[in-house]
Amino acid sequence: MKQFYLLLSFLITAFSYAQLTPPTELQAYYNGVDFTKTQLDLFNDLAVVTAVNHTNSLSYTPGIWEASKMTDEDTDNSNNVRLFYGYSDTDNNHVTDRTRNKNLNGGNSGTDWNREHVFPNSLANPSLDSSGSSGPPYADGHNLRPSDVQMNSNRGNKKFAAGSGNAGNTSSGSSLWYPGDEYKGDAARIIMYMYTRYGSQCLPTFAVNGTTNSIDPNMINILLDWNAEDPVSLIEDNRNTYHANTSNTYAQGNRNPFIDNPYLATVIWGGTPAENRWGSQPPTDTQAPSTPLNLVANNPTEITIDLTWTASTDDTAVTTYDVYVDGTYYTNTGSDATTFTVTGLSAETSYTFTILAKDAAGNQSNLSATATETTLAGTPTDNNCPSEDFENIPANQGSYATRVWTGNDGITDGWTATDARTDQQINSRAICIRNGSLTSPALPGGIGSLTVTTQLTFGGSAGNLDVLVNGTSVGTVPYTGDNTVATTTTINNINIVDNITVQLVNLSSSNRVRIDDLSWTCFTLSTKDFNKQEIKIYPNPIKSSLLTIEVNENSSFEIYDILGKKILKGNVTSKNNKVSLSSLSKGVYILRLQNNNGSITKKLIKE
Structure with missing residues (x-):
């Protein structure tokens, strides 16, 4: 049966993509691209043609300034350029026009326009200007758009994320940026181009916040949505036409293939079908996959639970399964997955799981039947936990840039240092931060205390690094x-449970600080031989302000928020067993109850 569905999927795919024939005027440019290919095979062909035809390296100054005056010329006023992120809105004193005189290019806020790196310079790995500020990728004309100076500053290097309306910070906070309803498709196609042209240096995951694609874990699904929801604009077409004509003084020679045909992204990564500009749209798939069956949760540890299920069927093919934990979306899996391990869970806590199947058109099945399992008891607190000695940082470099590496002792990759150099030592190799930060990957086990060694590099003054968890x-x-003296410091009683990310931040632009021998102890709310029959905790979920904890002997309690911070403590007895939770807002909490028999933890939900 599975072979039948694979054959059916192949036939439908071949029929759908037979329409992918470039128009006559583009066939010479795309010579060598096999448009019968799909997914990453087609992506690789497009990567080759995009690189081969990039025959002219622009300078950042004056190249990009002059190119932008032509590529982004306002179609309603040839004396102006159209501004990326621009809108006209006088509400709340947020005012930025959508167009600006071509000759007002510079750095004056409120009057000038400047050059916005849609894929931020510093988020690439290595950064876009690692080879200098002339030529690609720093001065890639497809990535640079005219922008109001203040809007450019407001965006900074923030990752793109979901939003609505005009461009600006998202509802998730000031660390994320929505490009705006009018520009989200442009942004998506630019990020796709940068990934195609520069590969692992410009992964979408570096610059966009959201769920990853089941076909390509480097792609973010929201880009596929934006590509479909916001069609190609006349400005985008004009930019492509200008850069493809090498008789133009400031033309690169190559094109953004996702402007030529947004549907290429659908063929490669699936998701919401975008407009096919090279022929008729393929038949619309409206049939949802069948509901996943026989979901089982088993093999619990302190922080993980394994899931297994029977695969769904579909008229084309299932592309992914969405996993839900306690009714909340957790992640998605690959199309062939019938097993998955949920990580980052709390010790001795009951969890309920469901899954649903999706196909390439975005059709989704009903949720599966639930499966419930309880994690095992936690390990004792303050065990030795992760450490980092920085021996694996990139090769010695005296310049300041973003550095990424895999930690020692088998710790996962994802250690990151910004505005950092790698040629310094304390006890051995050390990372040196200027006006940047050192960030660990997300790791389980919590944190009790943290120890680290620091030392000033070259000249400067005494100061402090901020520590964030x-x-x-x-x-x-x-x-x-004194740049000859190293200082080792321990911060005690941090006491945060579950998954944690540790960050050390240097806010000084002049003091260059070496960091070495970073370590911390685990902190897990533990469970010993506690007689569960001796206690009753109710109601849970909590709909009022009082929680009842029935115990046979005097016990102490502590309540932690979901980040592991203790927010309430006290004592209960067999007669005095009511706890007021009026100070707690709605949410999920962890209750730790302890007496002479040991301790136990429970998850609380306040509605």
């Missing part, structure tokens, strides 16, 4: 003004 400040570590 999961984005919240937990203290500072000092360094002296």
Whole structure:
């Protein structure tokens, strides 16, 4: 049966993509691209043609300034350029026009326009200007759009994320940026181009926040939605036409294939079908996959639970399964997956799981039947936990840039340092941060105390590094003004449970600080031999302000928020067993109850 569905999927795919024939005027450019290919095979062909035809390397100054005056010329006023992120809105004193005189290019806020790197310079790996500020990728004309100076500054290097309306910070906070309803398709096609042209240096995951694609884990699904929802604009077509004509003084020679045909993204990555500009749209798939069956949750550990299920069927093919934990979306899996391990769970906590199947057109099945399992008891607190000695940082470099590496002792990849150099030492190799930060990957086990060694590099003054766990400040570590003296500092009683990310931040633009021998102890709310029959905790979920904890002997309790911070503590007895939770807002909490028999943790939900 599976072979039948694979054959059927192949036939439908071949029929759908037979329409992908470039128009006559583009056939010479795309010579060598096999448009019968799909997914990453087609992506690789497009990567070759995009690189081969990139025959002219523009300078950042004056190349991009002059090119932008032609590529982004306002179609309603040839004296102006159209501004990326621009809109006309006088509400709340947010005012930015959508067009600006061509000759007002510069750095003056409120009057000038400048050059916006849609894929931010510093988020690439290595950064776009790692080889200098002339030529690609830093001065790639497809990535640079005219922008109001203040809007450019407001965006900075923030990742793109979901939103609505005009361009600006998203509802998730000031760390994310929505390009705007009018520009989200442009942004998506530019990020896709940069990925196609520069590969692993410009992965969409570096610059966009959201769920990853089941076909290509480097792609973010929201880009496919934006590509379909916001069609190609006349400005985009004009930009492609200008750069493809090498008789133009400031033309690169290559094209953005996703402007030529947004449907190419659908063929490669699936998702919401975009407009096919090279022929008729393929038949619309409206049939949803069947509901996944026989979902089982088993093999619990302290922080993980395994899921297995029977594969769904579909008239084309299932592309992904969405996993839900306690009714909340958790992640998606590959199309062939019938097993998955959920990680980052709390010790001795009951979880309920469901899954649903999706196909390439975005059709989704009904949710599966639920499966419930409880994680095992936690390990004792304050065990030795992760450490990093920086021996695996990139090769010695005296310049300041974003550095990414795999940690020592088998710790996962994802250690990142910004505005950092790699040629310094304390006990051995050390990372050196200027006006940047050191960030760990997300790791399980919590954190009790943190120890780190710091030392000033070259000249400067004494100061402190801020220490954040999961984005919240937990203290500072000092360094002296004597660049020959190393300081080892321990921050105690951090006491945050579950998955954590540790970040050390240097806010000084002049003090260059070395960091070495970073380590911390785990912190897990533990469970010992506690007689569960001796207690009753109700109601849960909590709909009022009182929680009842029935115990046979005097016990102490502590309540932690979901980040592991203790927010309430007290004692209960057999007669005094009511706890007021009036100070708690709605959400999920962890209750730790302890007496002479040991301790136990429970998840609380306040509605």
